[in-house]
Amino acid sequence: MQDLYQEIIKNIGEDVNREGLRDTPKRAAKAMQHFTKGYQQSLEQVVNNALFESDNDEMILVKNIELYSLCEHHLIPFIGKCHVAYLPNGKILGLSKIARIVDMFSRRLQVQENLTKEIAEAIFKVTDARGVGVIIEAQHLCMMMRGVEKQNSIMSTSVMLGLFRSDQKTRAEFLSLVKG
Numbered sequence: 001m002q003d004l005y006q007e008i009i010k011n012i013g014e015d016v017n018r019e020g021l022r023d024t025p026k027r028a029a030k031a032m033q034h035f036t037k038g039y040q041q042s043l044e045q046v047v048n049n050a051l052f053e054s055d056n057d058e059m060i061l062v063k064n065i066e067l068y069s070l071c072e073h074h075l076i077p078f079i080g081k082c083h084v085a086y087l088p089n090g091k092i093l094g095l096s097k098i099a100r101i102v103d104m105f106s107r108r109l110q111v112q113e114n115l116t117k118e119i120a121e122a123i124f125k126v127t128d129a130r131g132v133g134v135i136i137e138a139q140h141l142c143m144m145m146r147g148v149e150k151q152n153s154i155m156s157t158s159v160m161l162g163l164f165r166s167d168q169k170t171r172a173e174f175l176s177l178v179k180g
Helices: 002-011 024-035 043-047 095-106 112-127 168-179
Strands: 051-053 060-071 077-087 091-093 131-140 155-162
Touching (some): 002 024, 043 095, 043 112, 060 095, 060 112, 060 168, 077 095, 091 095, 131 168
Antiparallel strands (some): 051 091, 077 131
């Protein structure tokens, strides 16, 4: 990958031997591996059996989980926050595992719409929850730095599964808690 970054730098007209750029191909390759480390992770590894018996049947919500991803169309970052809620069905998921699931899917080349769905489906599958709701709000540098160059736009996506989809009260409670 380092050689490819060296070619990119050459092709934009820069001198790869210039002092400030000598180690850039190596650093860029290392950064790209970090940005896409989600490909080397599985849901089972991330969750690591952190499911616990519980008779709690009330909504569990984790708000404002920061996320960093790369737009699969331009390889430019999008940055935002993710809100995840679920209704337990006899098991609760370790708190940090929710954030780790968000990270695993966001550290892949993505579009926000699919990212939202992948997170929701993973939480639903792992917890066997009665319902899952996921909302992502993000700013896309591909829209800010190029193209229409709109600096203040925020994209919001949501996926509702189970009772979050079929029960209006559950959905309304989730949306109210996210806004509050």
